[in-house]
Amino acid sequence: MADIQAKKNEFAWVKDKLTQWLKEDPEMAFAMGAIRALTEVVKASKAETMMGLQIELEAASRVLGTVHTSLSLKSGAELFLRYVTRAYLDIPDFNQCKSKLIERGEQLRTKTTSSRKQIAFLAEPFIRDGMVLLVHGFSRVVCSVLIAAAAKEKRFTVYVTESRPEPNGHRTVETLLKHNLPVTLISDSTVGAIMDKVDMVLVGAEAVVENGGIINKVGTYQIGIVAKALGKPVYVAAESFKMIRLFPLRQRDIPNRKAAFEPAQPTGVTQEQLQNLSVESPDLDFTPPHYITLLFSDLGVLTPSAVSDELIKLYG
Numbered sequence: 001m002a003d004i005q006a007k008k009n010e011f012a013w014v015k016d017k018l019t020q021w022l023k024e025d026p027e028m029a030f031a032m033g034a035i036r037a038l039t040e041v042v043k044a045s046k047a048e049t050m051m052g053l054q055i056e057l058e059a060a061s062r063v064l065g066t067v068h069t070s071l072s073l074k075s076g077a078e079l080f081l082r083y084v085t086r087a088y089l090d091i092p093d094f095n096q097c098k099s100k101l102i103e104r105g106e107q108l109r110t111k112t113t114s115s116r117k118q119i120a121f122l123a124e125p126f127i128r129d130g131m132v133l134l135v136h137g138f139s140r141v142v143c144s145v146l147i148a149a150a151a152k153e154k155r156f157t158v159y160v161t162e163s164r165p166e167p168n169g170h171r172t173v174e175t176l177l178k179h180n181l182p183v184t185l186i187s188d189s190t191v192g193a194i195m196d197k198v199d200m201v202l203v204g205a206e207a208v209v210e211n212g213g214i215i216n217k218v219g220t221y222q223i224g225i226v227a228k229a230l231g232k233p234v235y236v237a238a239e240s241f242k243m244i245r246l247f248p249l250r251q252r253d254i255p256n257r258k259a260a261f262e263p264a265q266p267t268g269v270t271q272e273q274l275q276n277l278s279v280e281s282p283d284l285d286f287t288p289p290h291y292i293t294l295l296f297s298d299l300g301v302l303t304p305s306a307v308s309d310e311l312i313k314l315y316g
Contacts (some may be wrong), residue, residue: 139204
């Protein structure tokens with residue numbers, strides 16, 4: 001632990017690299033950025049033992065965690081570190097193992113595009129002519145699914161929530177409009193009122209957890225509750241690298257971050273009275289597995305209960 005802490009200062013360049021890549025390629029997933037960065041650490045490493053390399057990678061991984069609090073970034077780093085351990089068990093020769101790690105890292109970091117295409121291929125048949133879909137937040141994978149369905153000349157309508165407090169839904173609307181899809185933008189509080197018109201809910205995920213639930217843009221949980229109450233299916237589209245070893249049971253069990261939120265100040269009160277006002281604006285919430293119908297992943301179409309098996313395969 002002390003060795004890892006001492007090494008962290010040596011890897012400030014990793015943070016700078018990842019920040020630069022994310023600016024240059026807005027489509028890059030955080031997980032893939034983490035894997036690319038750790039692959040560069042392996043290439044630059046002067047370590048002479050696997051233990052030394054693992055200490056460097058652990059230190060670099062902690063530095064990467066300061067770039068963004070994305071759970072996808074965390075899962076990408078964990079996945080690569082787990083592969084390091086497994087690779088050394090299979091290839092005891094250190095130099096050969098390093099070469100294999102670099103090769104595997106290059107393969108993994110190019111996986112984003114192929115994963116999205118595979119998910120779109122699996123999910124598109126679930127969208128039929130005349131359907132009404134509800135989408136929450138912004139997800140590149142969800143947009144890929146909808147665009148793929150439209151390319152098959154299917155006619156459907158999409159409701160998109162604003163997804164406040166940071167209105168990510170506006171990015172979804174912009175993306176879909178550019179592909180000439182019919183879109184209706186709604187406020188988050190409208191979900192219950194329009195749910196009876198909806199045929200299916202389709203959301204992405206920041207993370208898919210061990211019990212098959214998801215951590216996603218705040219508001220996803222309440223959409224799941226309303227959808228289940230009205231018998232509407234909830235589908236999740238997420239790449240396998242978003243599967244993470246977490247087992248939350250309640251909302252407070254998830255690592256969360258505050259969203260930028262500046263509410264309108266109440267009028268008719270004094271500045272002194274305003275001191276009693278507090279604002280809470282979590283960016284994420286946890287949707288338990290019993291609110292989810294199926295998950296579309298590059299590993300296949302999964303039931304929530306199948307996620308734990310896939311995590312075992314990924315992490316061993």
